[in-house]
Amino acid sequence: MATNTTKKPLEDATSAIAYGERLLAADVRRNARNMHASCKLLALVLLVSCAMGAAAWAFLASLDLVSGAREQHRALFALLPPVLLATAWLYRTRGLQAGRGNNLVIDSALTGRLIHARMAFLTFFCSVATHLAGGSAGREGTAVQIGGTIASNVSHAFKLGERDHHDLMLSGISAAFGGVFGTPLAGAFFGMEMCYVGKLDYSSGLYCLIASFTGDAVSRMLGTHHALHVIGNIPSMSPRTILLVVLAAVAFGLTARLFSFSIRTIKRFYANRFRNYLVAALVGSLVLLGAYAVFDGWRYGGLSEWMVSSAFEGASSPIDPFAKLAYTALTLGAGYQGGEVTPLFGIGASMGSVLGQAVGFDPSFPAALGMIAVFGSALNVPITTIMLGIDLFGGRAAGYFVIASFVSYLVAGHRGVYPAQRIVTPKRRSLAGDEQLTVDQAIQRHREQVDQSAPSDATVAEANSADAATATVPED
Structure with a gap:
């Protein structure tokens, strides 16, 4: 009787150890598969980031060139009409969906939709033309579209799954922001945050961080310089x-x-x-x-x-x-x-x-x-x-x-x-009530609410008639 009592705890301990070993082995196999997939995606992130860093340098150098020319020759403002006519014609007849700009990049990141490679070339040359002619615009939109286009086409070429495509797209956005503005921390979070209102995509965080720092490093290595501004005096927090x-x-x-x-x-x-x-x-x-x-x-x-x-x-x-x-x-x-x-x-x-x-x-x-x-x-x-x-x-x-x-x-x-x-x-x-809507849908929803709350023309006319009738009735 004592022997059976002694053997049972030993058997339970052996069973628990064996079960723990099986769990450990399963964890090791799962982590190995995850590491393999992560290394593959990381290699593609580095590829996209290096390409975007080079594109950022080329774009910024082009902007410096045309901006300097415009500042010396005000007559270049006369190019505003032909530049916009050419831009409108190109995007309407050759642009496919490129006219949607950054919104197409957001949709591609969230739905897996392919962005045609021509979008990068169209936005690059048309944006440079805008600045040559003196249009008041920035540079982030162009960079994000180029980064998104590169990432989308790399993802399509390597037949990535939905999750990896999403991570690579956000990495392309981060590389673009970090490379163009020289702000790698902000670039990392911009990729995680741009597609949403009220959400930070932590699952893409490591890839976005690597992409932003890589894009910035490549752009600087090729010769990009950024302006520096200093806060002279920071007041105490009273x-x-x-x-x-x-x-x-x-x-x-x-x-x-x-x-x-x-x-x-x-x-x-x-x-x-x-x-x-x-x-x-x-x-x-x-x-x-x-x-x-x-x-x-x-x-x-x-x-x-x-x-x-x-x-x-x-x-x-x-x-x-x-x-x-x-x-x-x-x-x-x-x-x-x-x-x-x-x-x-x-x-x-x-x-x-x-x-x-x-x-x-x-x-x-x-x-x-x-x-x-x-x-x-x-x-x-x-x-x-x-x-x-x-x-x-x-x-x-x-x-x-x-x-x-x-x-x-x-x-x-x-x-x-x-x-x-x-x-x-x-x-x-x-x-x-705006939850799960796009910003555009939310704006439309608010507009419809205002329209519904506004009195109709018939109601206003009836009210005016009633007021007029009341005004003509003599008081007792």
Whole structure:
């Protein structure tokens, strides 16, 4: 009896050890398969990132060349009409779906859709032409489209599955942002955050981080240089300072909202007013050229990187942010190719500088906050915004970056320059009905709610008739 009692614990222990060994062996096999798959994807991420780093260098070098030529020869602004006509014709007749720009990249990342290789070439050359002619645009849109196109075609060539395709696409986006702006931390998070509102794709995090640093390193190795700006004086975090930063962030969020609304409204105006797309392009280009000439706004053409430098020096005018916003909306709304981020940097920095000086801040401090916050709230990327501040200005003002980022993000609402973004976590309880919609669908939903709540013409007429009848009845 004692022997059986002794043997049972031994048998149980042996069984438990054997079971543990089987679990360990299964874990080792699973990790080996994961390592093999990860190494294959990592190799493709490095391939895409190196290609994007080279493309970023070529694109930035081209922009420097044409921007310098335009600044020396103002007559090049006369190219605005032919450039937009050529761009409109190319995208309509040869572009397939390339006209959707970054929204096509988002859809490809989320659905696996192939992006035709011609998109990269079209956006490269048409964006360079936009800057040659003086269109007020940026460079991030072009870079992301090139990075997305490279990643999509590499994924198709190697027949990647849905998950790996998704990770490679986000890596291409990260490589593009890091390579063009020289901000690898922000680039890593931009890839994880760009496709969504209210979600960070952690599963792609390692690939995006490697891609962004690689793209930046390759671009710098080939000769890319980036402007440096320093925050001169960071105030201590007192209740007054926090309140002023919050109020400024509200202004930044409203500015971002106005920016996206302006571009969307101008696009809709031209599309609804002119049936012939070439006539719309001609009118749009002439309106932009006329606005430059009438208001002497030539200096707001192109990237206008001088605006950031002026803001940090305290030399911004209150007109600068609104003028740059208007010219950028007229440019992108008419259909010129280019990005939104660099104009947003100038708009935010100049607005921050003006607001900050009014309350006694060193102009460089609010300029830095405005530079990152208007960008982040317009693109719905709050974590990227914080990392961008750290990339550009170091971590000493990180607390203020967090405040400015999240307040402006909430104020901007479900608007943004990327209509294809998926709303995963609504920004406020009052916007809960937008969950799982795209930004474009959410805007349409809000518009329909306003239309439904507005009284109809018949109701207004009946009310007016009743008021008139009441007015003519004599009182007892």
